[in-house]
Amino acid sequence: DAEITQSPRHKITETGRQVTLACHQTWNHNNMFWYRQDLGHGLRLIHYSYGVQDTNKGEVSDGYSVSRSNTEDLPLTLESAASSQTSVYFCASSVTGDSPQYFGPGTRLTVL
Amino acid sequence: AQSVAQPEDQVNVAEGNPLTVKCTYSVSGNPYLFWYVQYPNRGLQFLLKYITGDNLVKGSYGFEAEFNKSQTSFHLKKPSALVSDSALYFCAVRDMTTDSWGKLQFGAGTQVVVTP
Numbered sequence: 001d002a003e004i005t006q007s008p009r010h011k012i013t014e015t016g017r018q019v020t021l022a023c024h025q026t027w028n029h030n031n032m033f034w035y036r037q038d039l040g041h042g043l044r045l046i047h048y049s050y051g052v053q054d055t056n057k058g059e060v061s062d063g064y065s066v067s068r069s070n071t072e073d074l075p076l077t078l079e080s081a082a083s084s085q086t087s088v089y090f091c092a093s094s095v096t097g098d099s100p101q102y103f104g105p106g107t108r109l110t111v112l
Numbered sequence: 113a114q115s116v117a118q119p120e121d122q123v124n125v126a127e128g129n130p131l132t133v134k135c136t137y138s139v140s141g142n143p144y145l146f147w148y149v150q151y152p153n154r155g156l157q158f159l160l161k162y163i164t165g166d167n168l169v170k171g172s173y174g175f176e177a178e179f180n181k182s183q184t185s186f187h188l189k190k191p192s193a194l195v196s197d198s199a200l201y202f203c204a205v206r207d208m209t210t211d212s213w214g215k216l217q218f219g220a221g222t223q224v225v226v227t228p
Contacts, residue, residue, distance in 0.1 A: 040220055041220060043156075043218040048215065100146065
């Protein structure tokens with residue numbers, strides 16, 4: 001069955017370190033998204049991609065970057081982790097802009 | 113700009129009673145509307161969507177939602193709640209007419225607690 005996976009599921013890191021969160025989908029979806037979930041804020045869009053070599057900034061993109069070298073993967077990089085980036089991160093994908101997004105299980109990131 | 117509000121942080125209901133989770137939205141054009149559910153330590157799961165057509169939309173697990181354009185609302189409903197419906201529910205909206213193709217704006221979420 002097609003799926004979307006994220007790794008690691010839990011990560012503890014220190015302030016200033018570079019961290020990369022992996023997202024891999026086997027749906028063959030062109031659209032991929034990264035969100036962060038914080039209490040009281042719901043999900044906020046960090047970056048998104050409409051296809052290979054395409055990346056776009058979301059509403060909370062500062063301190064984050066993504067790259068899309070193939071259809072299946074959209075890794076999220078925190079260039080220099082900050083305590084404010086402690087959160088749960090979700091990756092999602094969709095076929096079209098009007099279709100439902102399918103979410104991964106999430107990565108809980110703690111920055112000390 | 114697009115936005116969505118879920119006015120209740122938590123909804124408590126007894127098993128077997130009707131369940132309603134409220135959502136209102138604001139968009140400059142016509143909306144695409146979605147409901148998702150999140151169980152503990154899991155990703156979001158799609159429940160239903162409204163794009164166009166009938167105002168009453170039926171979705172997974174016996175849930176339905178009613179689109180009301182005049183009140184800019186898209187409330188989620190279930191006639192008879194189950195304990196297993198206890199979860200966090202998110203409403204999301206996308207404006208069809210702006211350069212926001214594929215991007216969803218999520219509400220803050222409503223925790224549903226169904227007691228036996």
